Amino acid sequence: MNKKQNILIIGAGLCGSLLALRLGQRGYNVSVYEMRPDLRKVDISAGRSINLAFSNRGNKAMKLVDIEDKVKAICIPMTGRMIHDKEGNAFLSNYSGRDHEYINSVSRGELNALLLDEAEKHENVSIYFNKKCKSVNFKKTTALFKDYETKSDFVEDADVIIATDGAGSAMRKSYYLGKTFLFSFSQDYLTHGYKELSILPTETGDYKTYKNALHIWPRGTFMLIALPNLDGSFTVTLFLSYDDGAYNFNNLTTPEIVSEFFQKEFPDALQLMPNLVKDFFNNPTAPLGTVKCSPWHYKGNTLLMGDSAHAIVPFYGQGMNASFEDVVEFDAVLDQNLENWEAVFKAYEKNRKKDTDAIADLAIDNFHEMKDHVANPIFQEKRKLEMALEKSFPDEYSSKYSLVTFNENIGYREAMLKGRAQDKAILNMLTDKELSITHDMTKDALKVILEKVKTATQDILEEDKIAGLKKS
Amino acid sequence: MNKKQNILIIGAGLCGSLLALRLGQRGYNVSVYEMRPDLRKVDISAGRSINLAFSNRGNKAMKLVDIEDKVKAICIPMTGRMIHDKEGNAFLSNYSGRDHEYINSVSRGELNALLLDEAEKHENVSIYFNKKCKSVNFKKTTALFKDYETKSDFVEDADVIIATDGAGSAMRKSYYLGKTFLFSFSQDYLTHGYKELSILPTETGDYKTYKNALHIWPRGTFMLIALPNLDGSFTVTLFLSYDDGAYNFNNLTTPEIVSEFFQKEFPDALQLMPNLVKDFFNNPTAPLGTVKCSPWHYKGNTLLMGDSAHAIVPFYGQGMNASFEDVVEFDAVLDQNLENWEAVFKAYEKNRKKDTDAIADLAIDNFHEMKDHVANPIFQEKRKLEMALEKSFPDEYSSKYSLVTFNENIGYREAMLKGRAQDKAILNMLTDKELSITHDMTKDALKVILEKVKTATQDILEEDKIAGLKKS
Structure with missing residues (x-):
């Protein structure tokens, strides 16, 4: 042409x-x-x-x-999710077991x-x-x-x-x-909306919390997240239902209720956000x-x-x-x-x-994974196992997250089908105690697990194909 | 109020x-x-x-x-699908193994x-x-x-x-x-449309083909179906792609091509429809x-x-x-x-x-089931097994079709989840030769199969629940 x-x-x-x-x-x-x-x-x-x-x-x-x-x-590299519980404890869950794989915060x-x-x-x-x-x-x-x-x-x-x-x-x-x-x-709208807030830099322009992570405060039916900016601030986003639950966008109508909500659910984040109430009422609530x-x-x-x-x-x-x-x-x-x-x-x-x-x-x-599952023990066990597999077998294993995020040469659909099957295989084997994982596993022991995961994943994909009467 | x-x-x-x-x-x-x-x-x-x-x-x-x-x-009862192949052979596949369960054609x-x-x-x-x-x-x-x-x-x-x-x-x-x-x-539109045609009654007002069935001519990517009317006629519907395939609604533009298409794909139906070409060009093609x-x-x-x-x-x-x-x-x-x-x-x-x-x-x-799967041997084997289970254990087994159609006291969603799991269980066990079915099975032998199907269905539902990290 x-x-x-x-x-x-x-x-x-x-x-x-x-x-x-x-x-x-x-x-x-x-x-x-x-x-x-x-x-x-x-x-x-x-x-x-x-x-x-x-x-x-x-x-x-x-x-x-x-x-x-x-x-x-x-770009600001974010190597994992920093997960914050209600008691103010935090732990980092890496996005990948391969050191060169991370995501970035960009303006x-x-x-x-x-x-x-x-x-x-x-x-x-x-x-x-x-x-x-x-x-x-x-x-x-x-x-x-x-x-x-x-x-x-x-x-x-x-x-x-x-x-x-x-x-x-x-x-x-x-x-x-x-x-x-x-x-x-x-x-299709979610029943949740979002509102942007912020954690401002310290007086000396430094980051008030760990810079190189995507921070998540998962609370089951809602969550708060934060991504770093180059100027030392974080952009914080609250994802919350419009209507449901004890606190929601429709009933967070006064500074007192907003502060009460954050004090109860996100006390450590609140400490970093003296500007919370101002942000909350200045910024729009937007649909998803x-x-x-x-x-x-x-x-x-x-x-x-x-x-x-x-x-x-x-x-x-x-x-x-x-x-x-x-x-x-x-x-x-x-x-x-x-x-x-x-x-x-x-x-x-x-x-x-x-x-x-x-x-x-x-x-x-x-x-659902971010607001809920990341706080689930069996999900956390899966992530730890996947990190170990990616670290020990960088050319042989990629989690769903890695397939979607770090494997730009396969399509999203292929990443989804394989990734979901892997998740299903691992979660079921963990639940049924078919995988025994210890803190100090040898590479040989991990190899056995890798093969089990591969086989179970293939079985799941094959069974789905048969159920769909797909021509193979 | x-x-x-x-x-x-x-x-x-x-x-x-x-x-x-x-x-x-x-x-x-x-x-x-x-x-x-x-x-x-x-x-x-x-x-x-x-x-x-x-x-x-x-x-x-x-x-x-x-x-x-x-x-x-x-109402005109239809007890099953009458499936017509290209050679003009037909066989009846019942909707249920229970005699009192059938669907009806109504104006x-x-x-x-x-x-x-x-x-x-x-x-x-x-x-x-x-x-x-x-x-x-x-x-x-x-x-x-x-x-x-x-x-x-x-x-x-x-x-x-x-x-x-x-x-x-x-x-x-x-x-x-x-x-x-x-x-x-x-x-959401399918890439297929439909057109209504008709099989008129005989000169004496009788049905030209078997009255008490829903007739299907499945051809993989398209199909013809027919439902009886009280006056001895059948309303026939052609489901066909607008664009794809050798014959489609966009290229069926002349009486010759339409006749050629029916002669090739639905010769037995064509014999019952001397009025085909007139119907075809009089009636609109509608989207789905x-x-x-x-x-x-x-x-x-x-x-x-x-x-x-x-x-x-x-x-x-x-x-x-x-x-x-x-x-x-x-x-x-x-x-x-x-x-x-x-x-x-x-x-x-x-x-x-x-x-x-x-x-x-x-x-x-x-x-997909009607235009394609009904002509698939493994699908047909599943249906035969399900008819036998429904007949021998009328209170214990219902196929997906029965759950959806004849079980008005459970919701569509429950019928879907259970029915899809059953289908998956049976199709996989048939494919893996884990079920041995013979023409003259005893009730005891069928009972063994029933239990296998029930267990495999429960496993599938449970595995899906775990994969979704659902609270049980």
Whole structure:
């Protein structure tokens, strides 16, 4: 296809700006229209998470566009979960038994600014801010925008429109309301919402608690988490039901009740947060939703990418990574030199959707894991065993978490199926006392366990396949 | 709550007319507004299935409103699936090993007419036709209608509005577009559509093929089915992909190709259908979708019931039965004398949604079972074994199909969990040759198998529970 084709991208968030950069590198004429002001010039948070987890799948995309080192410079490694109980005790549960595997806390704004800078280095890439997409005519391949500066509407056309305009995508809404084709669509809200709080740095600018971890205060039906920022602060997030339980977002209405709740449930965190009440009442409570849809494309005219196609809850730290991986996968399809855009979009969706569906479901799994299971003794035993297996057999074993997070060369769906089967195998064998684990196991003893786990995992996968009457 | 309250029902289809009848019996003032003309006076099909499968859960509702006998008079029993292969061979696979368990073919129109007649016997029930609901103001508990006769719009208010206006519900759309509360919603289309055809009676008014079965021509990726009507005809439905495969709805565009397709795939059916080509091009091709949503109610003002809350694909023959069961469940909540409508709606949804979610998923399972698995030798072996178990141990064993269809006193979700575990247990033991089945097994030998199946089923359920770290 002709490189001089005009590609219109709706949205210059993380996915849109990376896509613009990559398509710019490939030589397309790229125009990006973003609803918000330029975040490099104006301080905007707009209710979105301030920091995000960045890991291997995202980094693969950074390698593709050759900015790995620049991103690394703004990352804070988090090697594990620091789990805090009600009594103020804490222990670190590593994410992997392999030392080089960890996740990172990164500022959404800084990373987005970097991607915008890199994209704009290409003459064939133009980015326009304060232009809100109102709707897309996917039959005519045109988009209607409102210019927030001139207050007037305008229409842009292009050879191809790609919407990376997030969970509330205007183009997806046009697909839904258009009723031109059968559009499968779901939006699923959790009964929990979230609110961002903060642990500020010490007076000398230091971190008030351990820097290199993702802190979790799991309380069964709700939780608090904290991720470090470069300035010594932590962004803290409370995940809590709107309606249920003794304390919930609907009844935390006064400074007294909020303080009482934290004093009772998170006393150690409260000590680090003298600013709690102010944050609590200044910051919005936001919902947690999953969006899936299909098809993502209309013929060869338009395509949904990133959160506009598949918004997920934040519990696996994979939202941004999945959107970045979209660009990597899309780029790989472009390399196939298919005959037209429709073929490209079709091949991309066919290959990709099974994986974005999987990470959506995995992210829900991890909600329960983080708020509840991490405090469960049998789950903790599983994690210890998995760390030992990963440490002793780095090339032979990867936990579900590792498969999802650190194995960027296998898809989310494969990671999910194998990871869930492994978890089921280990949890059942631990419960049935079929695995005897001691503190000082020899490598030979661990090898026996590894083989048991492998066999049981294979059996589970095989039994599921037979139950589904799948042709093998 | 005051019996003299005014209840407005949107839609006088199967669910709405049953609900009107039941609430009329309970003494409420009921007004029903229906978009279509009165089907007792005008012949309308409106693209919906002409006949439907009616079974125990539906019948439980008929008992509740005391019209069981009247419905029985218009039912045609179907004792099993008559499975037709490509060579024209056919065999009957019973739905149950218990003789008194079978499903029924019933005319949608006749059943609906009966329910309307019964509802209108109550002075406190009024039904208005040709009144289309355009939207619902769920905060004010008012509904906007268009009167197709006068062409004018009008607004009705009520103490409570219950929408039984089907898969394309206007009230559900108002929930979605209102953005007043977090509304989880999904519409999922299969890549297959369906088209209704017919096998006409013989010249003497007889059935051209076996009357008391649901006929299936399973072909792996597509299928044909047929259900008997009282007039000697069969309603035939082709389920086929829109896009995929050698023959699909998009390429069956000429009489020659349609005839060629049927000659090749369904030669015995084609012989019974000289009217095939005419039917094929006269009748619409319709999509197959699943709708789920939550919450169903807005405070104590409005409630979705039946297909408007949970539309499912037709493959378990449970769509109508599930909607009728909604009324039974709603009635049971009314018996609890809760303090207000909000408490009633909340209790109803909490109790009911898990089951309607389950039947939606089971119906998708059965799509694959009907078009594909029924022709699979190991699946057929499972069915034969299950028939033998049900026959020899009628009080101890029920297949998944029986649990869903004939066990109206357990919910769909429980039926799904137990039924899927049983299927998995049997299919795996058959595959691993752990069950040795012969044609002439003694009851003692079957008892051994029964115990094996029970134990393996329990193990599967227990292992799943442990894998989910569920509190038992």
